[in-house]
Amino acid sequence: MAQPGVREIFRRFWPFLHRDRRKLLVAAVLFVVAAVMETVAVWMFKVLTDDALTTGKLSAFWQPGMTWLGTAVVGAAASFGGAYLTSRAAEKFLLELRAHVFDHVQELSPDFFARRGTGDLVARLSGDVESVERLVGSGMLETVSALFSVVLYAGAALYLSWDLALLALLLAPVFWLVARKFSQRIRTASRQERDANGAISSVVAEGIANVELVQSCNQQRSQGERLHRESLRWFGAKLAEARLSALYAPVVTVLETVCVLLIIGVGVWEISAQRITIGGLIAFAAYLGYLYQPLQQLGQITMAVTAARAGSERLIELMDQRPAVADTGRASLPARRSRGIRFERVGFGYPGADRPALADFGLDVRPGEFVLVTGPSGAGKSTLAKLLLRFYDPHAGRVLLDDVDLRDLPLRAVRDSIALVPQEVAIFHGTVADNIAFGAPDATRDEIVAAAREADADEFVRRLPDGYDTVIGERGALLSGGQRRRLSIARAVLRRAPVLVLDEPTNGLDRASTRRVVEPLRRLARTRTTILISHDLDLAAEADRVVVLDGGRAASPPRPERTGFAGDLFGPDDAPTVRLRPPWLATLTNPGIARGRR
Numbered sequence: 001m002a003q004p005g006v007r008e009i010f011r012r013f014w015p016f017l018h019r020d021r022r023k024l025l026v027a028a029v030l031f032v033v034a035a036v037m038e039t040v041a042v043w044m045f046k047v048l049t050d051d052a053l054t055t056g057k058l059s060a061f062w063q064p065g066m067t068w069l070g071t072a073v074v075g076a077a078a079s080f081g082g083a084y085l086t087s088r089a090a091e092k093f094l095l096e097l098r099a100h101v102f103d104h105v106q107e108l109s110p111d112f113f114a115r116r117g118t119g120d121l122v123a124r125l126s127g128d129v130e131s132v133e134r135l136v137g138s139g140m141l142e143t144v145s146a147l148f149s150v151v152l153y154a155g156a157a158l159y160l161s162w163d164l165a166l167l168a169l170l171l172a173p174v175f176w177l178v179a180r181k182f183s184q185r186i187r188t189a190s191r192q193e194r195d196a197n198g199a200i201s202s203v204v205a206e207g208i209a210n211v212e213l214v215q216s217c218n219q220q221r222s223q224g225e226r227l228h229r230e231s232l233r234w235f236g237a238k239l240a241e242a243r244l245s246a247l248y249a250p251v252v253t254v255l256e257t258v259c260v261l262l263i264i265g266v267g268v269w270e271i272s273a274q275r276i277t278i279g280g281l282i283a284f285a286a287y288l289g290y291l292y293q294p295l296q297q298l299g300q301i302t303m304a305v306t307a308a309r310a311g312s313e314r315l316i317e318l319m320d321q322r323p324a325v326a327d328t329g330r331a332s333l334p335a336r337r338s339r340g341i342r343f344e345r346v347g348f349g350y351p352g353a354d355r356p357a358l359a360d361f362g363l364d365v366r367p368g369e370f371v372l373v374t375g376p377s378g379a380g381k382s383t384l385a386k387l388l389l390r391f392y393d394p395h396a397g398r399v400l401l402d403d404v405d406l407r408d409l410p411l412r413a414v415r416d417s418i419a420l421v422p423q424e425v426a427i428f429h430g431t432v433a434d435n436i437a438f439g440a441p442d443a444t445r446d447e448i449v450a451a452a453r454e455a456d457a458d459e460f461v462r463r464l465p466d467g468y469d470t471v472i473g474e475r476g477a478l479l480s481g482g483q484r485r486r487l488s489i490a491r492a493v494l495r496r497a498p499v500l501v502l503d504e505p506t507n508g509l510d511r512a513s514t515r516r517v518v519e520p521l522r523r524l525a526r527t528r529t530t531i532l533i534s535h536d537l538d539l540a541a542e543a544d545r546v547v548v549l550d551g552g553r554a555a556s557p558p559r560p561e562r563t564g565f566a567g568d569l570f571g572p573d574d575a576p577t578v579r580l581r582p583p584w585l586a587t588l589t590n591p592g593i594a595r596g597r598r
Contacts, residue, residue, distance in 0.1 A: 003309040004192075004316060005403040006135075012316060013136045016096040020089035027089070030082035031145035037075030039152045044068035046160075049279030090137040098129050101318060109324035110391050111351050118205040119183070120198035122316050127197055130192075131304075131311030138305045144175070146294035153291040160274050160284045164263055168288055171259045178255065182248045189241040191310040196234035197576045198314075203227045233506050256292040276462060291376035325390050331408040339402050339417055339498045339529050341365040341388065347396030348383060357383040358394070359552040367402075370530040372540050381533045382423065385501045388531070390414050395561050401499070419497035419528075425484040432461050433468040436488055439495045447494060455520040456491035457483070482513030499527040516543065536592060 004012070020339045044064045051060040102125060113121075133139075158165040207214060207223045214223055267281040276284070286422065333339070343363040349356035357380040365371050373381050386392055387399050392408055399406045406414055419439070428435055436451060437443045443451075448468065454460040460483055464470040472478050479487070485505060492500060505521060515534070522542055525532075532539060540546050547554055 003313045006305055009132065009308060010136060012319075013097065013132055013312065017089065017093050017256060019096075019139060020092050023085045023089050023136075027082040027085035027141055028144045030078040030085070031141065032148045033078040034075045034082060035149040035152050036144065037078065038069040038149075038290060039156050039287075040071045041068050041075065041221045042283050042290070043156065044071065045286065046277075046279040046283035049282055050277050053279075082141075086138050086141050090133055093133050093137045094112060094129060097132065099123055099124055101315060102130065104321075105226070107215045107323050108321055110386070111324065112321060114450060118202060120202050121318075122205065123194070123198035123201045124318055128311035128314050129309045131194075132171060132315060134304050135301075135308035139301055139308070142297055143301050146297040149294040150291060151293075153287045157287040157291065160287070161267070161270065164267060164276075164284055167261055167266060168259065168291070169596050170260075171255075174255055174259075178248070178251055182244055186241060186244050186306050189237050189244065190307045191313075192237035194265045194310050194314060196230060196237050199230045199445055200227065200234055203230055252292075256289075257294070260288055261286060297467055301504060325393050325407075325411070327411040329407065329409040329411070329413070331404050333402055333404060333409065333413060335415065340367040341499065341529060341531070342400040342403070343384070343387075343397070343399065345397040346387065346394045348380075348387060348392065348394045348551060356395075356552050358387075361397070361549075361553055362578065363547060363554060365529055367529055368527070370525050370532065370542065372532045372534060372543035372546045373549060374534060374540075374546060375539065377535075379549040380552045381549055382503055384531065385422075385503050385533060388499075388501060389418055389420060417497055418499040418501060419492040419495045421485075421488050421492050421500070421502045421505050423507055425488045427472060427479070427484060427487070429464075429471075429473055430467050431471055432464065432487070434496060435472065436468075436490045439491055443494055444542075448490075451490045451494040452487075454493045454523060455486045456516055457486040457490050457520075460486075480513070482509050482516055485509065485517050486520065489517070489524060493520075493524055498528055500525055502530065502532045502534070504534055504536075505532070506534065506539070508521075514538075539590075 034190065037313060044067050047064040048061065049066070051057070051064070105121065105125075120192060154165065154169065157168065161538075203223070203226055208228070214220060264281070266286060267276060267284065270376065271278060271281060292469045341363075342365070344359055346361045347356055348358045361370070361380070363373075363384075375381055383392075387394055388406075390411055393407060395460050401414065401417060402410065433445065436448050436457075440447075447460060447466070452461055452468075459527050461468055464478070470478070489505075502521065502525075506517055521532075524530075525542070532543060
């Protein structure tokens with residue numbers, strides 16, 4: 001993607017300032033007032049020099065002196081007001097834009113995050129957003145202020161001495177050429193710095209998220225070296241950017257000094273020819289000094305444009321990403337809460353995969369039924385949950401909820417109808433109560449406690465230092481695997497959704513922890529349409545039916561003579577070591593026969 005131009009940047013990001021445009025207009029007026037006051041103040045100094053200092057008359061001091069003081073007060077107030085309103089508008093812009101990009105990112109499909117580093121996304125939502133603000137928000141006002149200042153100071157200088165003013169203006173293109181030359185080099189360094197900063201964030205985020213694996217494999221050194229490599233890349237780009245930025249100001253200062261000395265030299269000749277007074281020459285030099293400062297600001301704004309182009313390119317790339325599913329549904333679900341699910345000849349493949357995850361898959365789950373879906377790794381089991389929640393849409397066939405195609409329903413209605421207990425339990429930084437109520441933020445404390453009791457979590461929660469108000473970290477380091485799982489179940493209980501999807505709920509748990517988890521799952525599934533995805537065949541006794549997935553299809557159940565080992569279901573690579581118990585055979589060989597729950 002090519003870096004966007006200034007017009008494109010404003011087209012994409014200017015709408016985020018819509019609530020503060022009046023404040024920006026007032027700030028611009030205040031900056032102009034401040035510049036006018038500075039112009040008047042310099043003129044008063046000229047009057048003081050010619051009428052009071054050179055003549056020694058005290059009576060000539062008071063009127064221009066008081067005028068100078070008044071303009072200084074008004075100018076200071078206007079400068080303060082403009083700076084405050086600009087900062088307020090800039091911070092509001094950051095709030096609006098960051099919230100918009102974050103909301104958009106949260107709507108993107110899981111495969112997008114699989115292809116992006118978390119740290120890089122964090123860098124885009126922080127540094128890149130700020131670089132765009134420096135152009136669209138505060139940078140725009142600085143440009144307006146600098147342009148008005150140039151006009152005022154140049155006009156005043158022209159009024160004092162047109163020939164000296166023309167000489168000064170003839171030297172102005174030198175500053176523009178210098179700024180252009182520097183901006184070209186800074187543009188490259190800025191882009192490299194933003195990319196390297198994103199890479200550093202990714203390394204840090206991955207290292208923190210996987211610190212147990214890093215430590216268990218003794219890879220702290222390699223992770224440190226990886227961070228050091230990316231840091232060196234960032235250091236080189238940042239140093240180049242800093243070197244160019246630091247060099248720009250001294251170069252401009254030297255050029256400014258040369259120009260001022262040249263003009264003063266010509267001014268001395270004009271004083272001798274009585275074409276200008278001493279006060280007039282000093283005021284002209286002051287105007288010239290004021291003039292070069294906004295010109296320097298305009299050059300720095302060119303650099304801000306360069307940084308904003310690099311940052312906006314990365315933000316626009318993010319904002320232009322489209323979710324894998326479109327929320328265009330207008331249909332509604334029947335009023336009843338019991339939901340049936342049907343997969344009709346569903347085909348689906350992940351982007352870049354060499355074979356489909358599901359092919360011509362069919363499954364009909366009646367309202368209130370409990371179905372166990374099992375099969376080897378990679379058979380497409382977890383894909384069922386992702387299609388049900390519309391993280392993806394099928395490439396062929398349909399997924400129906402109460403005979404309504406999910407694509408015809410609003411996303412919110414679909415996800416409000418389904419409670420997911422995921423394979424990887426998500427724990428957020430916050431209290432235990434906050435984590436349980438994550439899917440139902442309006443729940444009362446009594447409802448949270450009741451859900452925890454139903455999930456067999458109340459007892460261990462009350463043993464925590466602050467009970468339900470105990471703050472647990474993002475990954476729940478204070479809790480065991482079984483405890484985290486029971487919090488996840490409590491979260492699903494509190495949602496009261498009519499459809500329950502359990503994705504490997506006992507994965508990684510020992511037998512004792514599994515028993516503590518199975519009982520609340522049994523209660524949770526009793527009043528819901530339930531799909532249980534699991535390798536754990538001990539859970540088959542809890543289900544009404546068992547469906548075996550193999551190669552993306554519902555496989556034919558094994559014949560009785562082949563059921564000596566569970567390996568007959570999966571093949572030798574995934575075969576567990578336990579034998580199938582006789583009560584399971586009727587279900588596995590006759591999946592249409594419903595069994596009573598235990």
